[in-house]
Amino acid sequence: MKFKAFLTENGMHLLEKRFLPALDKMGKICHLYLTKDHAMFLHNLLNGDGVQSIAQFRKEALFDDYRISSQNDDRIAFVIDVSLLQRAVRSSVSICSEFGDGPTANRLLIKLVKKLPANSTQPIPFLSFETKGYKSAVIQDVPISKPLSRAQVLELQNALDMTQDLPQTLVQVPDLNQLQNFVDRMRHVGDALNVTISKYGDLHIQISTTLVTLGAEFRKLLVIGEQANATAEDQNLTAQTRSSRAVLRGDGQSVQVSVKHFAKSLHCHLTKPDCAFYGIAPQGACLTVIFQFFIPGSRQTDKSISLHCRIPVLDTGSS
Amino acid sequence: MEEEAPDLLCQLENVQGLVDALSAVRWKRHQDAVVELSEHGIVLIVEESGCLQAKVYLKRELFVRYEYNAQGRPRFGVSLGLFIDCLNTYSVPGQSSSIQIQYPGPDMQVLLKSLDSQDASICAQLRTRIPETFAWDYNFEPAGTNPLTFTVKSAALREAIEDLEWPGSSIQIILQPDPPSVILRGEGHGDLQIDLLYHAHTDLLAAFQCDHRVSFKYKYKFLRATTSNIPGSVIKENRGSKVTIGRGGMLKVQHLIPISKMSVSHPYVDSVGYQQPGRIAYIEFFVKPELSEDSTNDY
Incomplete structure (x- = not known):
């Protein structure tokens, strides 16, 4: 089992400034899953009930000179502590940028190693970051779990395949900051959030308790996938009635999720996505958030980077 | 069915100011408040242990629109904390947001609605209670001829x-x-x-x-x-x-x-x-x- 690659300058920037800060908020540990073509950071795919987050990079987006080999179809997966990884990348980047320029520019080598830690007889695996400066070399070892077995990798791959089902209707949220600001304040009022998404391009989120109902409605959003024209008679209704009518007509779906989970998924805006879409997976299985990234200086989607979250549903709601 | 005008329908330009004013009388997490409406404005009253009472006076001049249609002075009880938390969700940092307050709703609720954008709106319904009458009167009288x-x-x-x-x-x-x-x-x-x-x-x-x-x-x-x-x-x-x-x-x-927020929106007015x-x-x-x-x- 071997893995060795150089992190490109763009890769350093993507990880250090954008993705690792966001992934750190998603959860302390994640799976790092490396294949012949992709590197993926996966949260909560195998265990439990939290927000699943799937960040996938084509190898060229992060690395050059990417070499991987394993007896399991060149796939390697292990568990890593995101904050440790972030610290290692951050300090390696600062060393690189301090000394590196010209053709002999310093590059950041990442490889999988086994080392004998102090006071131990058993070697343990590390993800090692090697930076060569002008006169010095800095090596940082981030401890990782034992690489996953063939069966575990298969299980992870299956779980990953399960996350690929797209909602039939996706609506684009224009201002993630505004939404985050709102949801952060909403957290004081209640724990469960009803989310309704309609084919008319309406997104309605609402908290209801015995004492208070508090909701926000975003209308006329850009719709991807199945869409329909809003009926004129719905225009002057309250947001709540409008949502339930859309659901009754089969033009909308509604799920209930935890406010905390919803707020957590919004932390993904730290990755600086160019757009974000919300949708409800078929059969109301989960609330899906898809983030898109443009090729810098264009409005074309960068297919080499993808990020999406799946927020578990508390209750199937009225769908 | 003809809709009857609500007791009160009013609009305010700066939610944050209202949040500030109400927060000033929030000294613990769970507090019940009584709200009294009149043609002159809104008064919110909070009380504790028969020894401490606070009142917030929101005169009708504070509101850009104030439509009062009630006979007598309607009173209702509301959870102050929830009221503030709800109002707070309307407040956007760095800009003043307008809201509409209506009482009563179809089920005697307080209805709050944002007015800034047609396509992104916030609505809240707060359940009200029948207020308890206060145990003692806080009639304040001067101590002598000179205050x-x-x-x-x-x-x-x-x-x-x-x-x-x-x-x-x-x-x-x-x-x-x-x-x-x-x-x-x-x-x-x-x-x-x-x-x-x-x-x-x-x-x-x-x-x-x-x-x-x-x-x-x-x-x-x-x-x-x-x-x-x-x-x-x-x-x-x-x-x-x-x-x-x-x-x-x-x-x-x-x-x-x-x-x-006079200083933000009208710097010249404020400077004089x-x-x-x-x-x-x-x-x-x-x-x-x-x-x-x-x-x-x-x-």
Whole structure:
């Protein structure tokens, strides 16, 4: 089992400034899953009930000179502590940028190693970051779990395949900051959030308790996938009635999720996505958030980077 | 079915100001408030243990629209914390957001609605209760022919009360004409006395009126509630609070809380010192004194 690659300058920037800060908020540990073509950071795919987050990079987006080999179809997966990884990348980047320029520019080598830690007889695996400066070399070892077995990798791959089902209707949220600001304040009022998404391009989120109902409605959003024209008679209704009518007509779906989970998924805006879409997976299985990234200086989607979250549903709601 | 006009339909331009004003009387997490509506405006009343009462006066001039259609004065009870938390979701940092408040809704709720954008709106419905009547009357009467009163920088008053936390649970407030001064004194684990001398500290003590010496004791936690939640805008603008001692030692503390963000939206208007009185929310606290062993206080 071997893995060795150089992190490109763009890769350093993507990880250090954008993705690792966001992934750190998603959860302390994640799976790092490396294949012949992709590197993926996966949260909560195998265990439990939290927000699943799937960040996938084509190898060229992060690395050059990417070499991987394993007896399991060149796939390697292990568990890593995101904050440790972030610290290692951050300090390696600062060393690189301090000394590196010209053709002999310093590059950041990442490889999988086994080392004998102090006071131990058993070697343990590390993800090692090697930076060569002008006169010095800095090596940082981030401890990782034992690489996953063939069966575990298969299980992870299956779980990953399960996350690929797209909602039939996706609506684009224009201002993630505004939404985050709102949801952060909403957290004081209640724990469960009803989310309704309609084919008319309406997104309605609402908290209801015995004492208070508090909701926000975003209308006329850009719709991807199945869409329909809003009926004129719905225009002057309250947001709540409008949502339930859309659901009754089969033009909308509604799920209930935890406010905390919803707020957590919004932390993904730290990755600086160019757009974000919300949708409800078929059969109301989960609330899906898809983030898109443009090729810098264009409005074309960068297919080499993808990020999406799946927020578990508390209750199937009225769908 | 013809829809009847609600008792009150009003619109406000700056939610944050309202959040500030109501937060000033929120001294604990769960608090019940009574709201009273009239053609002159809205009054919100909070009370604790029969010893402390706070009122927020929101005059109709504060609102850009104020439609009052009720007979008598409708009153309803509401959870202050929830009310503030709801209003807070309407407030966007760095800009003033408008809301509409309506009472009652179809099920006697308070309805809140954002007005800024057609395509992104926030709605809230707050359940109301039938209010309890207060156990005692906080009728404030002057202590004599001349009021016993002083005006002090809100920040200084708050700081003084915070400093008095350690000595003990009751604080003595003394007003004396010679030399004209206010003395705040705590006794308990130790003694701490804060003297505010009118002639020496004119920057802190803006006004002072007292023709005879009075001294009363108040529970520390009640005194603290009168200043602990003064909004940052009041401190920043260096405003003053007025303290008056009435008949029987009843203490009245008044704050003025700016509701509109004049300095942001109209810098020129502000620079000439023009302030519309309608842009101020009035806050009043009433604190009953502790019963003193010696009745040396003369009225």
